[in-house]
Amino acid sequence: MDFRDWLHSQLCVTLPVPTKRYSGLTIIVTGSNVGIGLETARYFVFLDAAKVILAVRNTAKGEAAAKSIIQSTGRTGVVEVWHLDLASYDSVKAFAERASSLERLDILVNNAGILVYKFELAEDNESTITVNVVSSMLLSLLLLPKLRETSVRYGKENVLTFTGSFVHFMTDFPERKAPNIFKELANKERANMKNRYYVSKLVQLLIVRGLANQITNSTSPGDITVSIANPGFVKTEVMRNASVSFHLIFRPWRKLVARSAEEGARTILHAAAGGKETHGQYLSDCKVAETSEFVRSNEGEEVQKKLWAELSTTLERIVPGVMKNIS
Numbered sequence: 001m002d003f004r005d006w007l008h009s010q011l012c013v014t015l016p017v018p019t020k021r022y023s024g025l026t027i028i029v030t031g032s033n034v035g036i037g038l039e040t041a042r043y044f045v046f047l048d049a050a051k052v053i054l055a056v057r058n059t060a061k062g063e064a065a066a067k068s069i070i071q072s073t074g075r076t077g078v079v080e081v082w083h084l085d086l087a088s089y090d091s092v093k094a095f096a097e098r099a100s101s102l103e104r105l106d107i108l109v110n111n112a113g114i115l116v117y118k119f120e121l122a123e124d125n126e127s128t129i130t131v132n133v134v135s136s137m138l139l140s141l142l143l144l145p146k147l148r149e150t151s152v153r154y155g156k157e158n159v160l161t162f163t164g165s166f167v168h169f170m171t172d173f174p175e176r177k178a179p180n181i182f183k184e185l186a187n188k189e190r191a192n193m194k195n196r197y198y199v200s201k202l203v204q205l206l207i208v209r210g211l212a213n214q215i216t217n218s219t220s221p222g223d224i225t226v227s228i229a230n231p232g233f234v235k236t237e238v239m240r241n242a243s244v245s246f247h248l249i250f251r252p253w254r255k256l257v258a259r260s261a262e263e264g265a266r267t268i269l270h271a272a273a274g275g276k277e278t279h280g281q282y283l284s285d286c287k288v289a290e291t292s293e294f295v296r297s298n299e300g301e302e303v304q305k306k307l308w309a310e311l312s313t314t315l316e317r318i319v320p321g322v323m324k325n326i327s
């Protein structure tokens with residue numbers, strides 16, 4: 001995707017309004033108190049889902065979001081607000097433990113994400129990497145058995161999807177050359193925080209592709225589709241921590257070309273609708289799209305394998321045995 005393609009996507013593509021019904025289904029959306037996550041959850045409630053769980057780090061904000069969804073859809077008894085702080089592995093584990101008692105789980109939307117310029121550790125890595133990559137994957141692996149169980153019981157395809165980004169095109173990811181990539185990303189002295197969000201979205205994409213491969217090769221029962229959706233450039237609060245100079249450059253662009261959060265959510269609903277053609281795919285403008293040249297290159301494939309191996313070791317350390325959930 002070059003600049004012209006991006007501009008065309010932002011200005012000329014009309015995203016289809018979701019119409020698929022989610023009657024009877026239970027769906028979790030992380031980071032759903034504002035922005036794309038809130039509009040995604042609103043769509044699921046509007047489209048008849050039985051239970052939509054807003055997984056949020058601030059439950060007061062989550063309750064306000066729930067109220068807004070109830071007001072706009074007129075549906076009560078559907079939305080639940082559950083606490084989830086992706087900056088804490090204990091919080092992820094507690095959330096997954098609670099979710100294991102759900103009667104069913106049909107769709108998990110890993111949407112929460114941060115963009116920060118200040119290096120801060122959260123658990124064993126820089127916070128962007130912990131929130132956007134490690135914890136989202138930990139949550140996914142912990143909930144995979146419930147997604148599978150539901151798929152088998154109801155004989156249906158279930159979906160595990162992630163909110164990715166076109167910004168994965170915008171970094172040459174210098175940390176890829178380090179002997180241990182995650183350790184390098186946790187190094188405060190060498191961290192390039194201006195590049196970090198882009199790197200996190202590239203790492204996320206590679207890891208999601210790694211997960212999809214593992215699920216394709218898995219012998220466990222259950223039909224799980226894994227995908228990653230790019231919502232495009234969307235007017236949300238995601239850049240709240242960006243520098244003043246960044247805002248000065250981006251504010252006019254945002255005004256001119258950014259989508260609304262509701263339009264961004266349409267891309268997530270497209271991913272959540274599933275379909276075998278979306279498995280392992282990067283989705284953009286509500287269709288399967290091409291990833292960056294690096295992701296498709298031989299080097300990209302090697303880096304993907306390396307990241308997957310490193311992350312597997314980390315996840316096993318956090319929850320021993322968790323990788324068996326895929327096999």
Ligand SMILES: NC(=O)c1ccc[n+]([C@@H]2O[C@H](COP(=O)([O-])OP(=O)(O)OC[C@H]3O[C@@H](n4cnc5c(N)ncnc54)[C@H](OP(=O)(O)O)[C@@H]3O)[C@@H](O)[C@H]2O)c1
Nearest residue numbers: 031035036057085086087111112113165233234236237238
């Ligand atoms: N906006 C864009 O142009 C754009 C483009 C491509 C991809 N994306 C991706 O879209 C996703 C949603 O972002 P958005 O644009 O809607 O931004 P947003 O309005 O800032 O929403 C981000 C959500 O993530 C939550 N979150 C942040 N840290 C968390 C944590 N530690 N634990 C749990 N939840 C946490 C936020 O909660 P709080 O409200 O409590 O902070 C918020 O609900 C992100 O993954 C982002 O990278 C956005």
